[in-house]
Amino acid sequence: MQPPQHATRPRWWTELPLIALIYGAYTLGRLIVRGDEARAVEHGLSILRLEKVLHLNAEHPLNRLFTHTPALGIPADFIYASLHYVITPAVLIWMFRRRPTQYRAARGWLMTSTLLGLIGFTFLPTCPPRLLPAVHGFTDTMAQYSSHGWWGGEASAPRGLGGMTNQFAAMPSLHVGWALWCGVMLWRFGGSRITRIAAVAYPLTITFVVMGTANHYLLDAVAGVAVMGLGLLLSRPLLRLAERVRTRFAPASSATGSSIVSAGCETSAGERIPGQRTSSDTRAEADDGAPSTAR
Numbered sequence: 001m002q003p004p005q006h007a008t009r010p011r012w013w014t015e016l017p018l019i020a021l022i023y024g025a026y027t028l029g030r031l032i033v034r035g036d037e038a039r040a041v042e043h044g045l046s047i048l049r050l051e052k053v054l055h056l057n058a059e060h061p062l063n064r065l066f067t068h069t070p071a072l073g074i075p076a077d078f079i080y081a082s083l084h085y086v087i088t089p090a091v092l093i094w095m096f097r098r099r100p101t102q103y104r105a106a107r108g109w110l111m112t113s114t115l116l117g118l119i120g121f122t123f124l125p126t127c128p129p130r131l132l133p134a135v136h137g138f139t140d141t142m143a144q145y146s147s148h149g150w151w152g153g154e155a156s157a158p159r160g161l162g163g164m165t166n167q168f169a170a171m172p173s174l175h176v177g178w179a180l181w182c183g184v185m186l187w188r189f190g191g192s193r194i195t196r197i198a199a200v201a202y203p204l205t206i207t208f209v210v211m212g213t214a215n216h217y218l219l220d221a222v223a224g225v226a227v228m229g230l231g232l233l234l235s236r237p238l239l240r241l242a243e244r245v246r247t248r249f250a251p252a253s254s255a256t257g258s259s260i261v262s263a264g265c266e267t268s269a270g271e272r273i274p275g276q277r278t279s280s281d282t283r284a285e286a287d288d289g290a291p292s293t294a295r
Contacts, residue, residue: 036125040168044127047171047217048136056219059129060137062212067139074145076209081142081151084175087202091182099189108239110181113231117174120227126171130214138214172223173216179206180228 051057066073092110095103130140142151180203187199210216 037127037168040125040127041132043124043171044129044132044217045136047126047219048129048132051217051219058218059211059214062208063129063138063141063214066141066212067144070145073141073212074148076212077142077145077149077151079205079209080175080213080215081149083202083206084178087182088178091185095185095189102189105235105239106181106185108235109228109232110178112235112238113177113181113228114174116227116231116234117172117177117224120172120223121166121169124171125166125168126220127168128170128215129217131167141213142215170216171220172227173210173220174224174227175210175216176203176207176221176224177228179203180225 066076088110092107095106099106129136129138130142132138142149183199183203185199186195186202190196190199207221210221211218
């Protein structure tokens with residue numbers, strides 16, 4: 001049985017407000033829940049201590065490399081400040097237009113994971129490496145190379161708009177999480193060698209960039225991957241619940257998209273509805289092996 005039209009072809013005039021609502025809630029949540037600076041610094045130092053115990057130290061060498069090599073540091077800053085807000089919407093639109101059947105599941109996964117990330121920002125405000133005291137050895141490359149871009153010394157926000165962002169939203173890294181989502185979509189649905197290469201290269205590039213620019217710790221990136229995994233698990237039951245709610249409250253005519261009596265219904269003996277099939281029609285088709293014509 002063919003699924004109803006709404007299940008195969010989403011409508012942009014319903015999708016756009018939904019995406020805007022989720023992204024607005026995400027942005028507003030980042031602004032409202034800024035966290036206490038002292039607590040955020042302590043959380044950042046706790047991550048560094050844990051990484052030391054685990055013998056992990058990818059941030060320092062990458063940050064030194066980007067700091068001492070402008071040919072790497074400047075492009076990395078541009079990548080951090082822009083691609084997060086360009087590639088993800090582009091892949092979402094591409095899925096909407098080219099893969100409408102898989103689009104809802106993909107959108108649901110992205111939105112669920114984003115809301116989980118907001119929970120992390122709320123309950124675990126974390127100071128990024130670039131805002132730690134200088135004694136810990138990190139350089140803010142966004143501030144160092146700010147003359148080359150539109151940003152200042154407050155993350156990737158344009159100059160003068162630093163107060164419009166939450167700089168303590170380091171854990172988990174949704175830069176890495178969203179990049180992973182893009183990679184999975186490109187790998188599964190791209191269908192070419194170029195998209196397969198981009199599917200691997202883009203998440204890896206973002207992971208190196210967020211650490212090299214001192215915006216995230218390695219464990220932030222790991223947490224971003226974990227949040228996407230949890231979001232994938234939760235999005236499926238949430239989508240099923242949303243579909244049940246939609247079906248329950250949608251008008252019967254709009255839910256079915258057809259007339260009350262369908263063309264495939266059969267009438268009882270002695271009953272006749274114009275344009276409908278009868279039991280004798282069905283038997284005739286079975287004998288002749290071909291559909292009967294309407295009388």
